[in-house]
Amino acid sequence: MKKLGIIILSIILLTGCGKEVTNEVFSLNYNNLKINLNEEFTRTKFGDELEYSETENCAFEGIGKTYKYDHYEIATYTEDNQEKIMSIYFLDSDIKTSEGLTIGDDITKMEELYGQDYKLENDVYIYEKSNTQLKIIAQNGTIISIEYVLEEK
Amino acid sequence: MQKFKILGIILLFITLLLVFQRLVEPKYMRSLVEGAMIGEYYDEAKNHEVIFLGDCEVYANISPMVLYEEAGITSYVRGTSQQLIWQSYYLLKETLKYEIPKVVVFNVNSLRYDKPVSEAYNRLTLDKMKWSKEKIDAIQASMTPEENFLSYVFPILRYHSRITELTAEDWQYFTSKRQITYNGFLINKKVKAVTTFPSKRKLAKSEFSDNVYHYLDLIRELCAENNITLVLMKAPSLYPYWYQEYEENVLNYAQKYHLDYYNFQKVSTEIGLDYNTDTYDGGLHLNLNGATKLSKYMANILKTNYDLQDLRLDTKIKAIYDEKLNKYKEEINK
Numbered sequence: 001m002k003k004l005g006i007i008i009l010s011i012i013l014l015t016g017c018g019k020e021v022t023n024e025v026f027s028l029n030y031n032n033l034k035i036n037l038n039e040e041f042t043r044t045k046f047g048d049e050l051e052y053s054e055t056e057n058c059a060f061e062g063i064g065k066t067y068k069y070d071h072y073e074i075a076t077y078t079e080d081n082q083e084k085i086m087s088i089y090f091l092d093s094d095i096k097t098s099e100g101l102t103i104g105d106d107i108t109k110m111e112e113l114y115g116q117d118y119k120l121e122n123d124v125y126i127y128e129k130s131n132t133q134l135k136i137i138a139q140n141g142t143i144i145s146i147e148y149v150l151e152e153k
Numbered sequence: 154m155q156k157f158k159i160l161g162i163i164l165l166f167i168t169l170l171l172v173f174q175r176l177v178e179p180k181y182m183r184s185l186v187e188g189a190m191i192g193e194y195y196d197e198a199k200n201h202e203v204i205f206l207g208d209c210e211v212y213a214n215i216s217p218m219v220l221y222e223e224a225g226i227t228s229y230v231r232g233t234s235q236q237l238i239w240q241s242y243y244l245l246k247e248t249l250k251y252e253i254p255k256v257v258v259f260n261v262n263s264l265r266y267d268k269p270v271s272e273a274y275n276r277l278t279l280d281k282m283k284w285s286k287e288k289i290d291a292i293q294a295s296m297t298p299e300e301n302f303l304s305y306v307f308p309i310l311r312y313h314s315r316i317t318e319l320t321a322e323d324w325q326y327f328t329s330k331r332q333i334t335y336n337g338f339l340i341n342k343k344v345k346a347v348t349t350f351p352s353k354r355k356l357a358k359s360e361f362s363d364n365v366y367h368y369l370d371l372i373r374e375l376c377a378e379n380n381i382t383l384v385l386m387k388a389p390s391l392y393p394y395w396y397q398e399y400e401e402n403v404l405n406y407a408q409k410y411h412l413d414y415y416n417f418q419k420v421s422t423e424i425g426l427d428y429n430t431d432t433y434d435g436g437l438h439l440n441l442n443g444a445t446k447l448s449k450y451m452a453n454i455l456k457t458n459y460d461l462q463d464l465r466l467d468t469k470i471k472a473i474y475d476e477k478l479n480k481y482k483e484e485i486n487k
Contacts, residue, residue, distance in 0.1 A: 051349050052349070053348065053349040053350050053351055054348075054435065055350070055351065055392060055434075055435070055437065056434040056435070056437060058187075058208070058209045058234045058235055058274075058437070058438075059185060059187040059188075059209070059234035059235075059274075059277060060185070060234075060273065064351075066351040066352075068351075068352065073351060073352050075351065089351075089352065089354070091352060122267070122357055122358050122362070123357040123358045124357045137355050137356075137357040144355050145354065145355035145357075147354075
């Protein structure tokens, strides 16, 4: 009995309960910029936007701010008086993910680059790394939407 | 003697626990007032010919006081922030235990959500709902994976950490409350013109989910069983985007079941809405000015198309509504 306990304990310790602990997150490298979700948003880094919009929350305090650039749009939220990046949305096919995926590519390429370890929720392919997600929408096998999202924001 | 002593200690402990619970639970009287809306209904005289259901697009946009003043229609808005369709269904079921209206108007914006979205919004709809089978069912249908049912039964489990964040509101409204809405309508007089919105996201799925249709069917069937006319509406809010695909889904549903559907976005000019002056948050909700215009338009639709009485001719109801109208006018003229 004691031996069995030691064996089980050893397996648990060696496998870490089967759950891989990782701090890896999705980030975007574009035009010599590395954009991380949840990093502080500053105009110093991104420059002046083409368009700015604000959307208020229903009932709760806080304003969602959106900054539109040539090929992507950044949405932010405010936490502890700091404006942080909540999502990065691709506006066209002139921008690629850090791994090389763009709007207009097909699902096969997506699987080659990111594998098949995705969740399919309401026809949205969701890849997860820590608290960040890469959300991809395809229509007839062709990718029509790519967005990096901070989970639960 | 010993038994009485123990019983006394237990009672004292329970009393202290209840006092502590009352102290830490949100009062929704000065901040997050949207959480008080559902509770206000219970104090009302239940004489409503029309009940509105839905999210902020009803409680910010439809003023029952205007419906009464314009057409003698008595109505109540049982709306809450981000009210999801299963919550609308259980609220309707609960409402029918108190009264049977002639018309139920359901705002379709929530059809885009097919699963619980946020605990914070759930609380605004469910916290002040009276305990009933409908509340239990509504909680169970609404909970996000992180929530647990017991925290609704014993709010102390959810809110105990507020003890370090208490404000004057918690003490002021420990035992009292104040009026927040006018028959469910929340007045907002601010003005913020429409400017720009975030880019329109691509839709992955154009059809509403089976779960959403299931609850829409339940609402429709519940209305039919009680001889209530169900009317669908889409408020003239410009954001979040109301996709053409959503519009077609609602039109198809309305056609299939012979329901009236009014999309007020399409007739905003006819209503007289000016998105520079008639919205308080850049196009998401109408302000008092915009809601008054929409409600006048709605009063005409209800008066013309449905079998509603002019209750200004009923002396009892007139007395109640005259008082309400006075208060309402005082508030809007402040």
